Amino acid sequence: xxxxxxxxxxxxxxxxxxxxxxxxxxxxxxxxxxxxxxxxxxxxxxxxxxxxxxxxxxxxxxxxxxxxxxxxxxxxxxxxxxxxxxxxxxxxxxxxxxxxxxxxxxxxxxxxxxxxxxxxxxxxxxxxxxxxxxxxxxxxxxxxxxxxxxxxxxxxxxxxxxxxxxxxxxxxxxxxxxxxxxxxxxxxxxxxxxxxxxxxxxxxxxxxxxxxxxxxxxxxxxxxxxxxxxxxxxxxxxxxxxxxxxxxxxxxxxxxxxxxxxxxxxxxxxxxxxxxxxxxxxxxxxxxxxxxxxxxxxxxxxxxxxxxxxxxxxxxxxxxxxxxxxxxxxxxxxxxxxxxxxxxxxxxxxxxxxxx
Amino acid sequence: xxxxxxxxxxxxxxxxxxxxxxxxxxxxxxxxxxxxxxxxxxxxxxxxxxxxxxxxxxxxxxxxxxxxxxxxxxxxxxxxxxxxxxxxxxxxxxxxxxxxxxxxxxxxxxxxxxxxxxxxxxxxxxxxxxxxxxxxxxxxxxxxxxxxxxxxxxxxxxxxxxxxxxxxxxxxxxxxxxxxxxxxxxxxxxxxxxxxxxxxxxxxxxxxxxxxxxxxxxxxxxxxxxxxxxxxxxxxxxxxxxxxxxxxxxxxxxxxxxxxxxxxxxxxxxxxxxxxxxxxxxxxxxxxxxxxxxxxxxxxxxxxxxxxxxxxxxxxxxxxxxxxxxxxxxxxxxxxxxxxxxxxxxxxxxxxxxxx
Numbered sequence: 084x085x086x087x088x089x090x091x092x093x094x095x096x097x098x099x100x101x102x103x104x105x106x107x108x109x110x111x112x113x114x115x116x117x118x119x120x121x122x123x124x125x126x127x128x129x130x131x132x133x134x135x136x137x138x139x140x141x142x143x144x145x146x147x148x149x150x151x152x153x154x155x156x157x158x159x160x161x162x163x164x165x166x167x168x169x170x171x172x173x174x175x176x177x178x179x180x181x182x183x184x185x186x187x188x189x190x191x192x193x194x195x196x197x198x199x200x201x202x203x204x205x206x207x208x209x210x211x212x213x214x215x216x217x218x219x220x221x222x223x224x225x226x227x228x229x230x231x232x233x234x235x236x237x238x239x240x241x242x243x244x245x246x247x248x249x250x251x252x253x254x255x256x257x258x259x260x261x262x263x264x265x266x267x268x269x270x271x272x273x274x275x276x277x278x279x280x281x282x283x284x285x286x287x288x289x290x291x292x293x294x295x296x297x298x299x300x301x302x303x304x305x306x307x308x309x310x311x312x313x314x315x316x317x318x319x320x321x322x323x324x325x326x327x328x329x330x331x332x333x334x335x336x337x338x339x340x341x342x343x344x345x346x347x348x349x350x351x352x353x354x355x356x357x358x359x360x361x362x363x364x365x366x367x368x369x370x371x372x373x374x375x376x377x378x379x380x381x382x383x384x385x386x387x388x389x390x391x392x393x394x395x396x397x398x399x400x401x402x403x404x405x406x407x408x409x410x411x412x413x414x415x416x417x418x419x420x421x422x423x424x425x426x427x428x429x430x431x432x433x434x435x436x437x438x439x
Numbered sequence: 440x441x442x443x444x445x446x447x448x449x450x451x452x453x454x455x456x457x458x459x460x461x462x463x464x465x466x467x468x469x470x471x472x473x474x475x476x477x478x479x480x481x482x483x484x485x486x487x488x489x490x491x492x493x494x495x496x497x498x499x500x501x502x503x504x505x506x507x508x509x510x511x512x513x514x515x516x517x518x519x520x521x522x523x524x525x526x527x528x529x530x531x532x533x534x535x536x537x538x539x540x541x542x543x544x545x546x547x548x549x550x551x552x553x554x555x556x557x558x559x560x561x562x563x564x565x566x567x568x569x570x571x572x573x574x575x576x577x578x579x580x581x582x583x584x585x586x587x588x589x590x591x592x593x594x595x596x597x598x599x600x601x602x603x604x605x606x607x608x609x610x611x612x613x614x615x616x617x618x619x620x621x622x623x624x625x626x627x628x629x630x631x632x633x634x635x636x637x638x639x640x641x642x643x644x645x646x647x648x649x650x651x652x653x654x655x656x657x658x659x660x661x662x663x664x665x666x667x668x669x670x671x672x673x674x675x676x677x678x679x680x681x682x683x684x685x686x687x688x689x690x691x692x693x694x695x696x697x698x699x700x701x702x703x704x705x706x707x708x709x710x711x712x713x714x715x716x717x718x719x720x721x722x723x724x725x726x727x728x729x730x731x732x733x734x735x736x737x738x739x740x741x742x743x744x745x746x747x748x749x750x751x752x753x754x755x756x757x758x759x760x761x762x763x764x765x766x767x768x769x770x771x772x773x774x775x776x777x778x779x780x781x782x783x784x785x786x787x788x789x790x791x792x793x794x795x
Contacts, residue, residue: 211786212786430568
């Protein structure tokens with residue numbers, strides 16, 4: 084199938100999937116940054132992607148269904164049963180209610196120097212103030228909030244104390260840390276449920292130059308499902324990014340031959356692999372998964388609780404952003420909110436208003 | 440005509456207007472924040488809106504043409520001859536290349552407390568640092584940049600000196616201030632040309648409750664062209680915002696009866712006016728016009744020059760933002776760029792990198 088035929092196929096299938104209101108989702112989620120604004124939107128959080136597929140099954144051709152399922156799984160990297168249909172509608176609204184918008188917002192653009200180059204600039208800006216102290220590689224054991232200060236203890240016994248603590252601990256890691264006083268029951272329940280994204284992302288350098296703008300789907304039998312050509316590496320090879328998820332999960336470092344095979348299966352005969360690069364986010368103790376994607380029920384029951392502060396602890400993570408939840412934009416939303424909260428509380432009000 | 444018929448009429452006409460590339464402008468301006476990325480886009484900056492209308496004239500019905508002209512004039516508030524077609528294409532790209540996107544980005548949303556409530560929050564945030572000194576109502580006479588400092592002199596003779604100066608003086612005001620050394624010739628020429636937006640914005644409170652979501656066009660004979668119902672005032676009246684521009688200009692305070700008549704003409708028989716509110720931005724010495732809109736030729740010749748610093752003076756205005764030029768978003772773009780420039784230059788690098 085050509086690129087354009089695939090595009091049309093997926094666009095058509097997506098429209099059938101999201102059209103719950105005769106307006107391609109625009110009536111049910113009119114404000115992407117206030118996704119529960121319309122009360123009726125909540126019902127879609129008790130549906131999974133699978134439930135919605137069952138509703139529209141008769142209207143989909145087999146090819147449309149395969150393209151649609153693989154795209155939904157590319158977003159959630161869970162299973163169709165564990166993917167909240169509401170959260171998919173929310174992504175769709177964020178992307179302007181069009182397939183083109185999804186491509187523009189989710190796929191087409193990247194930082195020249197990679198996502199890390201962006202993160203490093205935030206870090207350097209903070210460092211340049213001369214007021215930043217930091218430690219890395221220090222897993223947190225406990226957080227104790229007593230009176231007007233919070234104390235954090237690392238697993239190796241170091242302690243740090245402050246007037247406020249901004250916790251950026253991701254949802255899937257939250258229940259590995261001991262809080263005193265305990266986290267409120269709703270937040271704790273959400274942390275125990277966790278989000279469902281167990282993305283397997285494998286980067287391959289291959290020699291075939293024709294593959295640099297290619298997109299491929301291999302679904303449902305392969306361990307990797309979706310792959311895109313992503314330009315040329317400094318060595319002149321083609322960079323391919325392959326995605327898999329929990330629906331057919333693997334740990335790429337456990338059996339590299341299996342990983343290699345899964346990459347080759349994305350385009351049999353066209354994958355002369357020079358190098359494979361991956362990081363297993365599922366096993367990463369600081370992440371326990373990839374970007375947030377919610378199972379049915381999680382957001383409608385717990386989003387407000389996850390966003391609430393608890394005493395001197397303010398929780399900031401893209402995992403509970405209201406707009407670009409799961410994206411770095413959501414991390415900026417929530418980081419800004421937390422910083423503003425703490426700044427307003429701790430900044431002494433100027434004694435006199437200066438006027439020249 | 441019903442609201443929906445008008446929508447369709449304008450959407451169809453707009454598509455004809457912007458479709459210079461068979462892709463509704465997407466090929467000619469693929470990146471709204473880098474609008475000259477495709478070299479061929481420059482040619483459209485030597486065309487006016489009128490030139491483009493002439494090209495597509497045979498494809499437009501009279502109603503389509505009237506709706507299209509009034510919408511273009513609502514954007515530029517100049518005349519069709521003084522409106523850069525390129526800049527209109529740039530707005531279209533910013534709005535996602537759709538009529539719906541234009542409505543979403545340009546018309547539908549506003550701050551509950553008005554734009555001022557937003558601006559005041561920036562001011563209060565700056566004030567809360569305890570490091571802000573400020574004066575208002577002090578027209579600037581001259582800016583002198585010598586060696587490592589810049590001195591600003593007000594018309595009443597006060598002087599302020601600093602290591603850097605961030606000039607937010609709008610394009611249309613720039614040539615009323617004396618710079619030493621002189622502004623570079625390209626910037627000066629652009630300032631002398633100026634932008635073309637002489638919007639006349641008149642707010643009316645009327646008693647008719649049915650008008651709160653109404654949209655009306657009265658073109659080309661009325662002094663006001665486009666009006667929208669904008670909700671209900673605290674007094675229970677309907678708030679109507681009417682727009683006019685340079686194509687049929689008036690100064691609303693000069694003849695209030697004429698202004699009143701122009702408002703009434705927007706919906707004869709339905710405008711029981713309780714109150715009129717307006718500010719004449721054309722005569723405002725700190726603005727000399729409304730939001731930036733460029734005449735043909737200005738951007739392709741001068742945008743780079745307008746964005747360039749000059750010695751210790753950094754120029755920051757939405758008037759030369761590369762993305763949301765003319766909008767408050769563009770002011771934030773440029774304010775951030777200027778602040779970052781100055782901060783990086785003046786902030787002493789931390790002598791030691793703190794690590795706990």
